[in-house]
Amino acid sequence: MALFPVTDYDKKIWEEELKDFLPDKIMDCHTHVYKLEHKRKTPEDRKKSGLVSWTSTVAKENPIEDLDETYKLMFPGKDVKALMFGMYETDANNDYLAEKSKEWGWPALFYSLPSMSADELEAAIRKGGFLGVKCYLSRSPSYIPAKEIRIFDFFPKHQLQRLNDMGAICMCHIPRDDRLKDPVNVAQIIEINKEFPKLRFIVAHVGRAYTKGDIGTALEDIKAQAPSTVFDFCANCCEYAITEVIRHFGPKQVMFGTDMPILRMRTHRIEENGTYVNLVPPGLYFDPLGDPHLREVSEEEGKKITFFAYEELLAFKRAAKTLGLTKQDIEDIMYNNINNMVEGARRDIYGE
Numbered sequence: 001m002a003l004f005p006v007t008d009y010d011k012k013i014w015e016e017e018l019k020d021f022l023p024d025k026i027m028d029c030h031t032h033v034y035k036l037e038h039k040r041k042t043p044e045d046r047k048k049s050g051l052v053s054w055t056s057t058v059a060k061e062n063p064i065e066d067l068d069e070t071y072k073l074m075f076p077g078k079d080v081k082a083l084m085f086g087m088y089e090t091d092a093n094n095d096y097l098a099e100k101s102k103e104w105g106w107p108a109l110f111y112s113l114p115s116m117s118a119d120e121l122e123a124a125i126r127k128g129g130f131l132g133v134k135c136y137l138s139r140s141p142s143y144i145p146a147k148e149i150r151i152f153d154f155f156p157k158h159q160l161q162r163l164n165d166m167g168a169i170c171m172c173h174i175p176r177d178d179r180l181k182d183p184v185n186v187a188q189i190i191e192i193n194k195e196f197p198k199l200r201f202i203v204a205h206v207g208r209a210y211t212k213g214d215i216g217t218a219l220e221d222i223k224a225q226a227p228s229t230v231f232d233f234c235a236n237c238c239e240y241a242i243t244e245v246i247r248h249f250g251p252k253q254v255m256f257g258t259d260m261p262i263l264r265m266r267t268h269r270i271e272e273n274g275t276y277v278n279l280v281p282p283g284l285y286f287d288p289l290g291d292p293h294l295r296e297v298s299e300e301e302g303k304k305i306t307f308f309a310y311e312e313l314l315a316f317k318r319a320a321k322t323l324g325l326t327k328q329d330i331e332d333i334m335y336n337n338i339n340n341m342v343e344g345a346r347r348d349i350y351g352e
């Protein structure tokens with residue numbers, strides 16, 4: 001039995017819209033790989049993390065075998081691999097990633113904690129064969145109010161300096177309610193780019209700019225002062241955000257990612273009153289706290305809703321048409337950029 005159903009409508013989208021648009025080789029730069037048994041003993045502070053509970057109903061776990069099957073179901077005939085990191089900062093999740101990275105040959109990032117010293121962080125990276133780190137704003141010190149968290153609260157400078165010295169990758173999901181346009185975020189992205197030029201720093205989700213209003217002048221400001229900044233458009237269906245980040249930074253500094261397993265979700269994302277809403281088929285996902293970003297549609301409407309991953313790629317395809325991207329540009333964004341970053345980090349850290 002397949003991991004999840006692929007409908008005739010999904011197949012139509014794939015065959016008519018995506019199969020010929022996408023290159024034969026794809027590298028997903030942003031995936032969570034974990035098993036249910038790796039979950040931390042204490043529950044996530046939802047207010048602090050910004051997480052919503054319905055995401056866990058998409059998939060309770062995502063071992064590497066499930067991720068591989070997901071790619072086979074969604075991208076038939078394509079050669080797809082991933083840069084992986086955990087869902088939890090537990091030793092069990094990091095150890096599992098290290099084991100599977102060696103076994104499968106897929107690169108992985110260590111889920112770090114801001115309390116780690118530079119030496120502890122480097123030792124953990126080298127022990128597991130990792131190529132860098134991923135952390136999350138919820139791991140910042142507990143005394144900092146959620147709305148006041150800064151990048152440096154979960155990626156402290158002593159860690160960034162060591163990662164810079166190593167030439168490692170740092171995947172950053174930025175904090176704060178104003179997302180990419182927040183002036184503190186913009187200032188710290190620029191500061192990181194200037195102070196740590198060897199750090200392979202990725203601003204995930206186009207800085208969480210999921211609507212046009214989330215961007216402000218951030219792209220212009222970052223381009224002017226930190227022109228080598230790199231972005232992914234993981235889990236972002238905002239055509240404007242994808243178009244503008246490529247327009248400003250070029251196809252060599254933007255990368256494809258999915259945030260799997262979340263993008264197995266069936267949703268059509270719309271913008272409404274300055275925020276995003278995920279329209280979903282009835283009965284599939286449940287958030288007991290009533291997330292305002294989630295809305296069920298009728299059963300009939302639900303039949304015309306495909307995978308979140310396809311929605312993201314369709315937005316990218318429209319952006320590519322607007323910008324006149326070449327086949328080479330699309331291959332760079334879908335594979336070459338992250339593959340080159342991974343291989344560069346591997347050489348710098350391990351001399352391979």
